[in-house]
């Protein structure tokens with residue numbers, strides 16, 4: 001998913017050409033004549049010539065036969081690998097005629113001759129070691145496309161086939177491939193060598209170790225920001241969260257199988273099939289490059305081959321891509337080289353849109369959130385464990401129920417089978433076993449549910465207890481606060497009263513003092529007047545004895561009065577001092593009360609805070625209790641649901657058992673009937689056998705007897721025949737006499753009959769006469785009566 005990324009910049013596919021040096025094969029077959037007329041790496045120019053046919057090309061770089069592996073790597077691969085480390089996808093692939101150095105360029109051999117793949121791994125791990133700001137996860141995958149099949153080269157015996165899939169968020173990805181984590185260049189090399197051994201190669205006329213498949217080596221890099229403990233602390237202090245984003249990029253290193261002219265390579269049999277497949281895939285690649293180079297929104301046939309499908313993102317998609325076109329130097333391969341270079345020229349027109357693949361590291365984010373959640377739920381951890389255990393238990397119960405269900409289904413099938421077969425089997429033991437199991441399970445589940453319910457009830461009771469304790473505490477604190485408030489009000493009231501009293505007393509004293517002052521003033525005025533009067537009188541009357549006496553009397557009186565006034569003033573002053581002392585004591589008391597009030601107010605503040613905290617806590621606990629109640633309710637519902645399901649299942653099971661019972665009864669009846677039938681059959685068979693035996697015996701006896709019987713019969717019949725003949729003669733004789741007698745009797749009978757007829761006729765005549773006589777007699781009687 002592209003959570004956030006730098007705006008996709010259009011970047012052309014970089015195309016480089018590498019010319020292989022002449023080898024013995026070339027020289028022995030075609031000599032030293034070359035098609036390469038001119039190369040200029042600085043300008044990327046390459047000119048091929050065959051007689052008058054001159055072809056000029058321009059690429060990003062041209063590596064001649066003397067080029068070194070590290071030069072090629074630095075120019076072709078290094079920028080792409082750097083981008084991949086940064087977070088872009090990258091592809092480097094080699095294309096060219098068979099035997100021109102694709103595998104040499106991509107894989108190479110050891111030391112200085114190492115190719116792009118090992119050098120890329122090296123670059124990646126060198127960077128990782130020097131980077132202290134980020135953490136990396138590197139995984140490696142290696143596959144080949146052979147005869148249009150994707151095969152895992154690291155795990156060639158994997159059961160799952162590799163498929164190219166597309167995710168709307170992730171884009172193209174490979175399912176079923178083994179991604180092996182690696183932590184060093186060595187790990188990468190071991191996997192590459194191991195995979196390379198599993199690759200399909202063959203000896204061909206063009207290359208003694210020709211790759212017969214397209215190999216794709218993939219390095220996946222996941223990069224996230226690394227924090228030290230102090231940095232994390234610093235962030236936490238600042239209330240900031242650590243950066244949870246990460247980049248996820250893949251480097252595809254593709255060593256294509258080489259194109260070849262079948263007529264030239266003289267491939268046959270399976271080699272020919274391989275060559276055809278390779279050429280078809282390369283043709284599909286050429287078509288895609290052509291369509292992409294045209295830039296007219298043309299349809300790009302990526303789905304024409306596995307290779308193009310796999311390279312879909314590398315060509316015109318989200319990737320930085322470099323292509324190395326390899327050609328042979330020989331003039332004999334002029335045409336193949338030209339067509340490879342034309343492919344390269346077209347590829348130069350393909351534009352990609354690489355994007356920085358920044359994604360949120362959901363794993364880390366999850367872990368962080370989980371940690372926070374754990375911290376929040378610290379108090380509830382026991383409950384969470386309990387909940388997890390319960391969930392596990394429920395899942396277990398559900399699976400057990402499902403098992404029971406399966407058992408039931410199996411039982412039903414067995415019953416069905418029994419029904420179908422109508423076999424008489426001894427299932428009572430089996431049935432008994434299942435009944436026992438079911439009743440055990442039922443008892444177990446009932447006990448478990450009861451236990452859980454008791455536990456939940458206990459927990460709820462505990463929570464209720466805590467809540468009620470807190471409420472009591474809360475109430476108690478409220479009462480204390482009220483008490484303190486009352487005391488405070490009383491103290492205030494008393495202080496006010498004391499102040500008022502003090503004020504009153506002060507006023508009273510002031511009034512009295514002013515009254516006394518007025519009295520003193522009056523007395524002084526009176527004294528002065530008296531003095532003046534006396535002086536006047538003394539002056540007028542020349543001071544006689546009596547007057548002196550009166551004067552001394554007055555003087556004494558005045559002194560007395562003065563003394564009295566002085567005493568009164570002293571008393572008042574003493575009293576005033578006492579009042580002042582009282583006032584000071586009251587003021588101290590007032591200060592004390594104010595201090596007490598302040599401490600009470602402080603206490604009140606603390607208590608209010610405590611009360612609000614308790615109230616919050618109580619709300620939280622109530623919320624938690626509610627949550628727990630809800631969870632408990634859900635669990636209870638689940639339990640009820642499970643119980644219901646269990647009951648349903650039991651009911652169904654009972655139905656099935658009933659059905660099975662009735663079926664068993666039917667089977668029993670049938671079997672009884674069958675048994676009876678068999679018994680009857682047996683009896684009948686026995687009887688029949690017996691009868692047959694008897695008949696057989698009888699027949700035998702009869703047979704035996706019949707001979708004797710026949711003899712006897714013959715004798716008997718002869719005797720009888722003689723006897724019968726005698727009897728016959730006698731009978732004929734008696735018959736003759738009888739016939740005679742019969743004739744006589746017949747004659748007699750005829751005579752009798754005649755006589756009878758005669759008698760009958762005479763009887764009828766007589767009867768007629770009698771009737772006429774009777775009529776006449778009646779007539780006569782009637783006549784007599786009338787008369």
Ligand SMILES: Nc1ncnc2c1ncn2[C@@H]1O[C@H](COP(=O)(O)OP(=O)(O)OP(=O)(O)O)[C@@H](O)[C@H]1O
Pocket residue numbers: 019020021023065096097098099100101102103104105207209210211212256257258259326
């Ligand atoms: N630049 C080079 N310098 C030295 N030797 C090379 C170079 N390029 C290729 N070679 C040699 O040429 C031979 C064929 O090369 P290589 O196997 O890499 O070709 P290829 O294009 O992968 O062939 P194929 O498509 O058949 O697999 C090998 O022996 C290889 O070592």
